[in-house]
Amino acid sequence: MDDTRDIEALIDLMARLPGLGPRSARRAVLALLKKRGQLMAPLAQAMANVALNARDCMVCGNIGTSELCPICADPARATGEICVVEDVADLWAMERGQAFKGRYHVLGGTLSALDSVGPDELGIPRLVARVASEGTREVILALNATVDGQTTAHYIADALAGSAAQITSLAQGVPVGGELDYLDDGTIGAALRARRRF
Amino acid sequence: MDDTRDIEALIDLMARLPGLGPRSARRAVLALLKKRGQLMAPLAQAMANVALNARDCMVCGNIGTSELCPICADPARATGEICVVEDVADLWAMERGQAFKGRYHVLGGTLSALDSVGPDELGIPRLVARVASEGTREVILALNATVDGQTTAHYIADALAGSAAQITSLAQGVPVGGELDYLDDGTIGAALRARRRF
Numbered sequence: 001m002d003d004t005r006d007i008e009a010l011i012d013l014m015a016r017l018p019g020l021g022p023r024s025a026r027r028a029v030l031a032l033l034k035k036r037g038q039l040m041a042p043l044a045q046a047m048a049n050v051a052l053n054a055r056d057c058m059v060c061g062n063i064g065t066s067e068l069c070p071i072c073a074d075p076a077r078a079t080g081e082i083c084v085v086e087d088v089a090d091l092w093a094m095e096r097g098q099a100f101k102g103r104y105h106v107l108g109g110t111l112s113a114l115d116s117v118g119p120d121e122l123g124i125p126r127l128v129a130r131v132a133s134e135g136t137r138e139v140i141l142a143l144n145a146t147v148d149g150q151t152t153a154h155y156i157a158d159a160l161a162g163s164a165a166q167i168t169s170l171a172q173g174v175p176v177g178g179e180l181d182y183l184d185d186g187t188i189g190a191a192l193r194a195r196r197r198f
Numbered sequence: 199m200d201d202t203r204d205i206e207a208l209i210d211l212m213a214r215l216p217g218l219g220p221r222s223a224r225r226a227v228l229a230l231l232k233k234r235g236q237l238m239a240p241l242a243q244a245m246a247n248v249a250l251n252a253r254d255c256m257v258c259g260n261i262g263t264s265e266l267c268p269i270c271a272d273p274a275r276a277t278g279e280i281c282v283v284e285d286v287a288d289l290w291a292m293e294r295g296q297a298f299k300g301r302y303h304v305l306g307g308t309l310s311a312l313d314s315v316g317p318d319e320l321g322i323p324r325l326v327a328r329v330a331s332e333g334t335r336e337v338i339l340a341l342n343a344t345v346d347g348q349t350t351a352h353y354i355a356d357a358l359a360g361s362a363a364q365i366t367s368l369a370q371g372v373p374v375g376g377e378l379d380y381l382d383d384g385t386i387g388a389a390l391r392a393r394r395r396f
Binding site for chain 2: 004006007009010013014016017018019020024026027028029030031032033036039040041042043044045046047048049050051052053054063064065070087088089092
């Protein structure tokens, strides 16, 4: 029976998406089968379109559809500031924050001896060259506050020690809307150490 | 920026799948973007393939890729038994049970005055005609044990009252592996009333 095999193959592929297991993939495919015209065909088209056209920006590593991503191609974005993020997801999160008007460098991961991810895989030499050639004034390390993220941040800070750029990192403290009672001890300690005049 | 618009459009479509919200759709699309070659292109292809070829079986309402679904087209499946299910998902669940070797009738929903779903929308006249023309011996009502499901089951039983077919329904009782302490009172009552000689 070729037809159920096609549907099974689709379910298997869907089940490989994060957040979907075999059961929820089956449910998603059934919903797609019920809305073949309105949802399934446009989704297949949109996915094929992105799969065909998406490419990594040659400057910053962000995902776009041309050699330069929209941020690197935008003349309104300040060239003097580079925000270093682990992942495209983090870049999107920064953009949703609408607070940063400079450009990015997407590492694509963190340094990891176990997974043999070294500075070259993360494009750190490329970042150092870029900071020198663009005359970058400030490099903001917006890495996750995890052990791997902070290790990578320290490595990058060392690599950039010879450059003229100032190295900064995101502030640690109480999240907006956060309640002290629900915060972990580390965050409260960091927020206290970084306290500011009111 | 055309490129982010394409990606945003894909995220919006993905977010319309059951079980995915805007946040998990974004995560899924990012995972797809990272595996463009291995996952995104094949998934788009499989989806387009199914969207193009899937159609409802003209006899039972199951989904296949030709006029007859694989079950209706299979000469090894008994024609004397028809199992009535609400949805293709329920048909798949019955097939996973591997206990039923007959054919199906997929209603596509339940009777609902509020949503103006009547017998014609569920193909009940078609089922009655099919039972008469195929000389069906038994119609198994495998509808969900909900109020809507049981209302629909009673309507179908009434509609088939004039036919020669025996009308049965799935047994209610303790699920295999179920613990009494965790079962609701209704199930325990039903299991007690339907008790069998050991």
